[in-house]
Amino acid sequence: MAEGFVLVADQFDQIVSEPGAPVEYERHFKGDVLDLSSEDAARLLAAGSVKHLDADADLGDPEAGTGADTDDSGDAGDGDNSDPDAGGNVAGNEGDGGESDDDGADTGAPVRPKQAALAKDWENYVVALHEFTDGKDGLTRSEAEASTRQDLIARFGAK
Structure with missing residues (x-):
């Protein structure tokens, strides 16, 4: 062994x-x-x-055990080089089924996850959005964790 x-x-x-x-x-x-x-x-x-x-x-x-209290950055499961600040979503990840090229790849804005993404990915996205917009959009970490995945998608999932 x-x-x-x-x-x-x-x-x-x-x-x-x-x-x-x-x-x-x-x-x-x-x-x-x-x-x-x-x-x-x-x-x-x-x-x-x-x-x-x-x-x-x-x-x-x-x-x-599972390492639940360790950093889960890069948890996208796709083997790509992930940006931990974007919750595993890298600006410029192509082939993600419906994402266009004009969704922040040039500005450094966080890339919205797929609707089927895990709740943690959506939490990371809205927190990164909050930081990127200096608090004008998105949510704080505690607000994002208190929200359900469906709430986050309904509020921040529309193009």
């Missing part, structure tokens, strides 16, 4: 059953420290789903 990997993907279902037996698995979440077989380690490293534990020194306490 190869040891010392941290999961950077959102989720990984690790098969723990023997070949030929009914499938059993352990579900792991982002930030979990994993012990992997050499085959799984090679496959997940190539996919960018895990990192060597020593490659990311600022993980905090690896025994803390």
Whole structure:
């Protein structure tokens, strides 16, 4: 078993059953420290789903579980180089299904997430919008976290 990997993907279902037996698995979440077989380690490293534990020194306490209190910047899950201030949405991300090129890519404005994006992405967007407009638009972090995803989409999702 190869040891010392941290999961950077959102989720990984690790098969723990023997070949030929009914499938059993352990579900792991982002930030979990994993012990992997050499085959799984090679496959997940190539996919960018895990990192060597020593490659990311600022993980905090690896025994803390999911790493929920760590920084989730870049949690877009698309492998792109994300801007943490934009909630994983980078101005200039192309091919996002309906976003036009004139939505802030030249001005540095935060890029609106897709409607199907997670609530955290919408929270990050409206907070970045608040900071970008010096408080004229968007919400503070506490206001954004108190709002539902649907409220944020209804208020800030229209073009």
